């Protein structure tokens with residue numbers, strides 16, 4: 326009934342992977358971080374690192390995209406225990422959506438309560454500039470519209486309910502905290518809020534598609550994150566997510582601009598440090614405020 330590739334990720338399989346990891350580190354993370362394209366530098370900030378290459382972790386897929394190192398790093402960020410995916414998986418790599426979201430369930434079984442995700446995205450909102458950081462307030466899951474939702478298949482109640490609510494997908498207190506921390510750090514000029522829309526990729530959008538997504542209410546477009554968010558919310562973890570606007574999408578037939586992965590990685594290099602600083606400061610504040618954790 327379900328594709329072969331989706332088999333083998335039962336609760337027990339996820340538990341086996343989580344237990345395998347926990348047996349090799351004393352770090353018990355409460356915060357799980359997923360780094361987007363070119364944004365893996367955050368993992369380097371972790372102290373007392375215990376790192377695993379994805380190829381060595383039972384059941385883990387492999388990273389195949391430039392800018393996604395393929396390491397799971399445990400460590401502490403300003404004293405708080407974290408686990409960080411230095412590289413994520415995408416639909417366009419050929420993995421089933423249930424497979425690319427497996428690490429999120431492993432986060433849950435490791436004891437993670439809050440998930441922080443970053444991504445690189447194209448700006449649809451005409452007020453956005455390259456280098457802007459967008460606090461994600463909501464998403465449009467276009468692969469999900471077509472039935473490609475990570476929760477398709479038998480539901481295991483140990484993870485969550487059959488029909489999870491998504492109207493509160495992005496934790497409102499964490500969004501506010503993100504905006505406050507960004508202002509305190511002096512990022513006001515390039516800190517935005519908005520709606521992220523995910524497509525399957527790997528082709529970038531046509532002009533007509535960008536115009537349509539803009540009309541639908543999306544502020545930024547990418548190829549990830551929403552599947553991870555659905556799985557994180559299904560199993561009750563809180564979510565905070567940031568997009569780095571790495572390029573302006575092309576909306577005009579007279580434009581000579583062409584989206585490409587190199588400019589995406591380049592924008593990550595230019596704004597990476599500020600993204601890392603925002604996330605690490607968020608992590609500190611989550612620790613200091615018991616209402617968040």
Ligand SMILES: O=P(O)(O)O[C@@H]1C[C@H](O)[C@@H](CO)O1
Nearest residue numbers: 361362444445548549586589
């Ligand atoms: O993993 P993210 O969503 O940051 O990666 C984006 C989407 C594509 O994988 C890639 C395009 O340049 O960057």
Ligand SMILES: Nc1nc2[nH]cnc2c(=O)[nH]1
Nearest residue numbers: 445446447546547548589
């Ligand atoms: N789909 C999509 N993903 C991106 N990731 C970074 N920029 C873009 C973009 O313009 N479109």
